[in-house]
Amino acid sequence: MRITIIKKRNYRGLQKLYDNFTVAKNGEVYVAIGGDGTFIRAAQMTDKPLLFIRDNADDSLGYHSDVSLDDIDFVVKKLKKRDFYVEQISSKIEIIHKGSHYYAINEASLNNMVEEISFNIYQKDKTGRSRIYPFIMSGDGAVVTSALGSTAYNKSAGGPIILAQNVMCITFLNPDGPYRNPIVVDAKKKIEIEVVKYTGTLRYDGAEIARLKPGDRFTVKLSGKKINAVRFRGRSESFADKLERKIRARLLK
Secondary structure, three states: OOEEEEEEOOOOHHHHHHHHEOOOOOOOOOEEEEEHHHHHHHHHHHOOOOOEEEEOOOOOOOOOOEEEHHHHHHHHHHHHOOOOOEEEEEEEEEEEEOOOEEEEEEEEHHHHHHHHEEEEEEEEOEEEEEEEEOOOEEEEEOOOOOOHHHHHHHHHHOOOOOOOOEEEEEEEEEEOHHHHHHHEOOOOEEEEEEEOOEEEEEEEEEEEEEEEOOOEEEEEEEEEEEEEEEOOOOOOOOHHHHEEEHHHHHHOO
């Protein structure tokens, strides 16, 4: 089997992958080793099956990882036998700005630069465009995420953890106005945000796309590009298991 390895550094046990597989740039399976940031980088690179092996010493939740570096012998054995299945865990988030397309794993975000930014939010479908709110939103910006990214920036901003597919969530950053709650929308529809006052930065997974000024707008939707995870039967963790692992790790510190 040909695999592609995405990593930050040379982890213990890593040599076992090189000894048992052909490591190449365009493998059948992409193996991300480390924390959540490494998983995001690998998922941005490919639509192929992605195996996330977490480093237990990393502070990341490893939300999409069912195995750690402690399981490297198990992983090698299963991959050699091709004893795994592939699960579609999400679609990539597509951001469209001035005709260019960008694909995020966790979120699209609009962040203010100096002063609070004001913006309108719309949802679009085949019948046209309609405003989600009857007034202009103001604050430090907004985060648009799917279920997959809801445990990242969205959670830190006070947004909900989403366990359902085919929805997107808009979470506001320090909003100044009569409505402050996040809102969940049908992922079959597109979200359009238009800057009304002051300037902001449009980002995807933290990477800057553009500086926006009043009148600028962008669209966010779930794309047809899939995020596919390698799973091993009998080794999947529930969401509660993952949270327990995270809490225990923090308590030990």
